[in-house]
Amino acid sequence: MKLTLRDLADKLGCRLIGDGSITVAIVSSLQSATSDGLVFVEDAQHLDATLGSSAAAVIAGDFAAGDFPASTASKPILISPQPRLTFARAAKLLRDPDGNRAIHPSAIVPDSAEIGKNVAIGARAVLGERVKAGDETAIGAGSVIGDGVVIGSHCRIDPNVTIYSGTTIGDRVIVKAGAVLGGAGFGYVRDAQTGRYEQSPQIGRLAIEDDVEIGANSTIDRGALDETRIGRGTKIDNLVQIGHNCQIGQDVVMASQTGISGSVTVEDNVIIGGQVGIADHVRIEAGAILGAQCGIPTKKVIRGKGVVFWGTPARPIREYLKELAFLSRSAKKDR
Numbered sequence: 001m002k003l004t005l006r007d008l009a010d011k012l013g014c015r016l017i018g019d020g021s022i023t024v025a026i027v028s029s030l031q032s033a034t035s036d037g038l039v040f041v042e043d044a045q046h047l048d049a050t051l052g053s054s055a056a057a058v059i060a061g062d063f064a065a066g067d068f069p070a071s072t073a074s075k076p077i078l079i080s081p082q083p084r085l086t087f088a089r090a091a092k093l094l095r096d097p098d099g100n101r102a103i104h105p106s107a108i109v110p111d112s113a114e115i116g117k118n119v120a121i122g123a124r125a126v127l128g129e130r131v132k133a134g135d136e137t138a139i140g141a142g143s144v145i146g147d148g149v150v151i152g153s154h155c156r157i158d159p160n161v162t163i164y165s166g167t168t169i170g171d172r173v174i175v176k177a178g179a180v181l182g183g184a185g186f187g188y189v190r191d192a193q194t195g196r197y198e199q200s201p202q203i204g205r206l207a208i209e210d211d212v213e214i215g216a217n218s219t220i221d222r223g224a225l226d227e228t229r230i231g232r233g234t235k236i237d238n239l240v241q242i243g244h245n246c247q248i249g250q251d252v253v254m255a256s257q258t259g260i261s262g263s264v265t266v267e268d269n270v271i272i273g274g275q276v277g278i279a280d281h282v283r284i285e286a287g288a289i290l291g292a293q294c295g296i297p298t299k300k301v302i303r304g305k306g307v308v309f310w311g312t313p314a315r316p317i318r319e320y321l322k323e324l325a326f327l328s329r330s331a332k333k334d335r
Helices: 005-012 044-051 083-094 317-334
Strands: 015-017 037-041 057-060 077-079 167-169 180-183 188-190 197-199 205-208 219-221 227-230 308-310
Touching: 005 015, 005 077, 005 083, 037 044, 037 083, 044 057, 057 083, 167 180, 180 205, 205 219, 219 227, 308 317
Parallel strands: 037 057, 057 077, 167 205, 180 219, 205 227
Antiparallel strands: 015 077, 188 197
């Protein structure tokens, strides 16, 4: 999709320096830039090199609006206080629209389903009874959507996704290939006499709010009796497990191979690194940062906005590094 720099600046809220009639079609790295490409630069020391690239135009910070000699040379500049964020938004604007907005003949869509305008449903997808899919939503090939599932507008459900009954999904949600949403949680009761395990009821719901992204092959269990909820704007990487009854807040970022046990609360704006393990009934308070491979024991409360936690059991990284230094000195003394 092509846009003039003038149109792009208007849509992105940028100040334009240079020829606004020039068109751009793609975003790219500096190394692969082409004559119809758009690149970005975040610091003044790399501005000259960026302006010397093959790109048609540059997104740059406020520093490029000053009296730099390069700022009046070579090519147009879009001035933004957050160049990387503006670059990401430009990428969405320049993305080619999905032209294949049809329901494939092999898809199973019952008469009771409520399908919005311009919805795409891929080959061999199966929709249950009373499924709702909002306008401009796409459901990929081989996906299975359970009875009564509600999917909002402008969502993208990639191939081979399974969504169980009792799941509701908001608007602009992306679910990547192989994800399983709303399955039964891992909850069992042990018979003290026989030593055998029987599953406790797993009959609750899963609610996913607007603008959430769920990575490939991730799984999110429904509530046991009540609800599991994923808050607005949360981004979940591939291969993440979220157990039953979890309450995940807004704008949480969660990296790959993280495992969250049942009944965990993660408040808004938490950052969780890769391979973090969180036991049941833990609370992670707003703004905390869990470094890779943290371990959080049962019923622990992690608090500290902007504080980085590390290790098992997780503690503030300064404390963790002091312990490592102490162990290192002790080991040297014992030699």
